[in-house]
Amino acid sequence: MDMSNQCIDLSVSIVNTNNRALLERCLDTIATSICDIPHEIIVVDNASTDGSLDLLRSKYASVITIANETRDGYGRSHNRAIQAARGKYVLILNEDMEMLGDAVAQMYRIAQSIPDLGVLGCRILNPDRSLQHSCFKDPTLLSELFEALFPYTLAFRQSPLRSKMHYWPHDAARDVDIVLGCCMLVPRSVFQEIGAFDPDFYIYSEEHDFCKRARNRGFRVFFTPVAEMIHFGGQTTKRMSLAMALIQVESRLRYFRKHRGRLTAFVFRAILVLGAGVRLTGWAILFVSRHRRDRSVSERLSEYLASLRFALGILHSR
DSSP states (O other): OTTTTTTOOOOEEEESSSSSHHHHHHHHHHHSSSTTTEEEEEEEEEESSHHHHHHHHHHTTTTTEEESSSSHHHHHHHHHHHHHHSSEEEEEEETTOOOOOOOOHHHHHHHTSSTEEEEEEEEEEOOTBBOOEEEOOOOOOHHHHHHHHOOOSOOOTTOTTTSBBSSSOOOOOOOSSOOTTEEEEEEHHHHHHSSSOOOOOSSSHHHHHHHHHHHTTTEEEEEEEEEEEEEEOTTTTTTOOOOHHHHHHHHHHHHHHHHHHHHHHHHHHHHHHHHHHHHHHHHHHHHSTTOOOHHHHHHHHHHHHHHHHTTTSSSSSO
16 A cells, blocks of 8 residues: 555554564564554564565565664664654564454554553464463562572462563553563654664663653553464573573663663672572583483573673673
8 A cells, every 4th residue: 555645643663584484474464454544564674584575575565675784683673664654653563473353453543542652562472372471560679589589480480579470361451561572552752752772772671671761751551452463482482592592681681770770780680690590500400310411401501601601790791
């Protein structure tokens, strides 16, 4: 649909990194989910090598494509689309999202009814249609200490002391502190007032930072269960690479330093040492047992040893 001569109500921003098949699914389901809302779709291709750009140019000629020449961070890539967006609202999406029904149209309509909206999130599902918990409380040293002592996979999964709201079934509309960055609907006026994503967060915690800044300026972060989408990433069983695990830890440390100060960040680093030590001990016990000397255990040992070294300051922040 040619929107060049009419008002754009909604801009959809997608960052794609070598996910051609999932990007295609995402774009196809947006087409049916957005209904009759005047819109534009902007895809920032993050230096993909899997033919994603060819797909965009051959099948989705109406999609605005921005190509990163080199791999860039999640927030910085979305910022390029946000800067180009003309819509009154901007929907931030991962490329590995599938819209269910008229989810996009529902989010747009709900957003218009919420006073002082900063960010709107929706109900996120795993590919098997089970709930993917996508709302968080603002992280604190207490919640991080609890996570360090009691890994999610071992004990107290539903504890309200955890930042991630596992104890809540995401079945009611409510204000929350943070929604997952794979799906965030934001009025463009909010970006204009508080800025876009902080480029210092390469990946992970950029949504924590953005939601925190929005709430600090009096905007609401709101969740609706009415709209549903499937997120093919982010599942608890999905292993991340060692490099990505370290970036995730670094981003959390950066968040505490930015919003809580250097002293709190120092204490958080000590909690990271404790957490890495607890996990390293557990996986080492498994490794020395005769039945668990497999590659996955070795990888976990390497991951937590690297996390421990990072927390102790042997590895330097980027």
